[in-house]
Amino acid sequence: MDLVSQLRARVEQEGEGWLTRLLAEIASPPVPPSAAASSLGGRRSSRQSRPPVRLSPGLSASPAVQGGQSRGASSLRQRASSGLQQSQPAAPPVSSTAMGAQASCSSSGFSAVASSGGSRGVPVSGHPVGHRGDCLMSLVRSSVAPATWSSHGKAWAEWLDLVGDRDVAGAVPDRLEVTLDYLLALRGRGFSGSVAARRMSGVAFYFQLLGWSDVTKFFVVRQALKGWSRERVCLDVRRPVSFPLLLKLVVASRQVCSSYFESVLFSTAFALAFFGAMRIGELIPPSRSRPGGLGESDIFLGEGFVRVRIGKSKTDQAGRGTWLLLYAVNGEACPFQLVSSFLLLRPRGPLFLLHEDASPLTQFQFLALFRRCLSFVGLDFREFGTHSFRIGAATEAARAGLSESDVQRVGRWRSACYARYIRPDLLIDF
Structure with missing residues (x-):
């Protein structure tokens, strides 16, 4: 059963009031040990009335907690469900009648509780507890x-x-x-x-x-x-793309692609991926509908060099950005010459790598044509992946005699993990 189905089943089983209590617990300060034992332990069977457990300022505990009928595992599931629904882009359906007026942060998957209304008669404070928990979880998710x-x-x-x-x-x-x-x-x-x-x-x-x-x-x-x-x-046995292989791929693209424009587009993408030691997500978006990749303003052409800005990456979720400097080299895979040629052809648009109709080059298209080019030059495409360009950059840098710190700088690695990318034994030279 997937996560959304689990959450829907939880709503049907436990009722929708658990979400109100969940958001209150997330937004509240740490609960004293005595209160935690009352709300989470739930092992006393006595039904005698006692003061309600305070979950947060201005928010009373549910009738089940007030009556001593909550169970530890049930309370845990209610709190932990916040983590389950965060791993899915959409939240389970929640009744607006039961929850009262709602406001939601689209990226968090939480439904916020307004200042009026409630669930099963539970009084809800005028303090925007739900909205606070909602937005905090959105920030956590963005981290x-x-x-x-x-x-x-x-x-x-x-x-x-x-x-x-x-x-x-x-x-x-x-x-x-x-x-x-x-x-x-x-x-x-x-x-x-x-x-x-x-x-x-x-x-x-x-x-x-x-x-x-x-x-x-x-x-x-x-x-x-x-x-x-x-x-x-x-062991990761993906082969690196060497510089000689990159030259072969650029030449093969002229035969494999349907037009001159497409061959320049893919050759430019191959060269940027190799010389920039780029992850595929830094280069192009996952699909036409999802953002990502290099923007039009991320490319600056100088005298004999290309400056490329990576706005956000796997190790830079805050989006501080990194500038790469790619110099001209001899041969048909020169990043300076390919970027210069593509700039003369490309249509205007927010992303840099665009098809002739201004639609973005996607990761699926990149991999598909990469495999066709590999097959064209007589190689088994199953031995390569989109990460092969990044692996090849590290391998060629080490083979050229660069120091360990320089190899780390090439791939923007912050630890010794760069060593796993150096694979001279798996290189295919021509």
């Missing part, structure tokens, strides 16, 4: 790359499936037990240690978001991941 957000949401949903009736919100041993169960489940499904480490990062993200202690940093979890990575090493 990471979309792919990272989706990956974290998937890991969190899988972790939640293993919770059962364990009090993971209030009991650290229970939280650790579920986390270890999740690790063993990943191992049983045949995942690599690197995938397991990424899933643990996703779970840790939501632990911190909820203000829970992060059990993924416990010694037993860290050592298990370390042993896992040593036990099974999955």
Whole structure:
């Protein structure tokens, strides 16, 4: 069952009032231990009346909490559902009658609670608690790359499936037990240690978001991941695009493309990807309807060089931007000559790499023609990917004798991970 289906099932099972309480808990200050035990433990069976638990200033607890009928796992699911729905672009349907007037931030997936109205008779404060939680989650979501957000949401949903009736919100041993169960489940499904480490990062993200202690940093979890990575090493065997191969691709594009314009467009894209050591998402958008890639104003042509601005990248989610300087080289794959030729042909538009009808060059089109060019020159396209240009840039830089710090600067790497991109043994020269 996907995340949206899970959320819809939760609304049908628990009622829509859980979202009101969820937003209040997110926006409220830390709950004292005594109050947390009352709202999360839920193990006392007495139905005697007692003062309502205060979830946030001006917001009363639900009737179920006031009557001592809430359960720890149920409360956990209500709070953790915020993480589930964030990994999907659309939120589950919420009744406007039950929730009162609503306002929503389109990117967060939350439905905000207005100052009037409520759920099942729960009084709602005039303080805009829901709107605050809504916008805060939108900011949190913007702090990471979309792919990272989706990956974290998937890991969190899988972790939640293993919770059962364990009090993971209030009991650290229970939280650790579920986390270890999740690790063993990943191992049983045949995942690599690197995938397991990424899933643990996703779970840790939501632990911190909820203000829970992060059990993924416990010694037993860290050592298990370390042993896992040593036990099974999955090598990335994508071949790099060498400079001689880049020349072959530029020549092949003239035969493979349907027009001169298209051959210049794709040759320019290949050259920028290689000489700029660019990730495909930095170069062109995922699709026609999704933003991304180089803009028209991100290219500056100088005397014998091209200056390229990368506005936002995987390691620069804040959008500070990075300028690349690409110099002219000998041969038909010269980035300066190709960009100069394309500037004379391209139509006007917000993006730089455009087709003749002003539609954007997409990642799917880039990969499709890259594969056709590889087949044209007699290579197996399955051994290459769009990242092969970035791998090739690092490999050629190292082969040319650049220092480690210079190789890092070429690919804008901030750690020793650049070493994995240097693959002279996989180069194909002509």
